[in-house]
Amino acid sequence: MLPVIALVGRPNVGKSTLFNRLTKSRDALVANYAGLTRDRKYGEAEINGRQVLLIDTGGITGDEEGIDAVMAQQSMQAIEEADVVLFLVDCRDGLTPADEMIAQHLRVRAKPTYLVANKVDGVNPDIALAPFYELGIGELFPTTATHGRGVRNLLERVSEAL
Ligand code: GDP
Numbered sequence: 626m627l628p629v630i631a632l633v634g635r636p637n638v639g640k641s642t643l644f645n646r647l648t649k650s651r652d653a654l655v656a657n658y659a660g661l662t663r664d665r666k667y668g669e670a671e672i673n674g675r676q677v678l679l680i681d682t683g684g685i686t687g688d689e690e691g692i693d694a695v696m697a698q699q700s701m702q703a704i705e706e707a708d709v710v711l712f713l714v715d716c717r718d719g720l721t722p723a724d725e726m727i728a729q730h731l732r733v734r735a736k737p738t739y740l741v742a743n744k745v746d747g748v749n750p751d752i753a754l755a756p757f758y759e760l761g762i763g764e765l766f767p768t769t770a771t772h773g774r775g776v777r778n779l780l781e782r783v784s785e786a787l
């Protein structure tokens with residue numbers, strides 16, 4: 626079994642963008658991982674020469690009733706399966722209650738977690754990143770998933786935990 630890395634975070638923070646950047650194939654590889662639940666997307670990636678299994682969570686649209694609860698439930702299940710968690714937040718939106726909900730769960734689970742402050746393009750990092758330090762979650766990595774900025778630095782640190 627490969628090391629499992631879960632991408633968690635509320636909708637629209639950039640999880641799937643990062644997932645697609647890191648995985649060679651966009652196809653889920655669920656058949657090869659019978660022990661894993663099937664309502665999330667799995668893909669293999671190579672991180673500093675190590676094969677890993679990435680989990681992308683989400684796929685919820687923005688206007689469903691109870692969206693935060695469903696999102697949190699999906700995140701929690703992915704966190705259970707993961708060896709390492711990448712917790713994505715959105716620099717443009719700042720810290721939200723949904724972020725805090727996920728952070729609370731991560732603190733309880735105490736999994737190795739990397740806080741990914743995505744969409745750092747077009748914001749002033751000194752101002753935009755400040756609220757996220759309050760979460761007290763792991764190390765903070767500013768990224769632009771759409772262009773790959775900050776991603777290599779993040780992966781280097783992640784690979785040390787594998
Ligand atoms: P998910 O719901 O967390 O999976 O988020 P998606 O990966 O679907 O991204 C949501 C939207 O944010 C899409 O329109 C992406 O193109 C955009 N996005 C993702 N990463 C970045 C980024 O680093 N900067 C900017 N400006 N937009 C981004």
Ligand code: MG
Pocket residue numbers: 640641642682683684
């Ligand atoms: Mg997505």
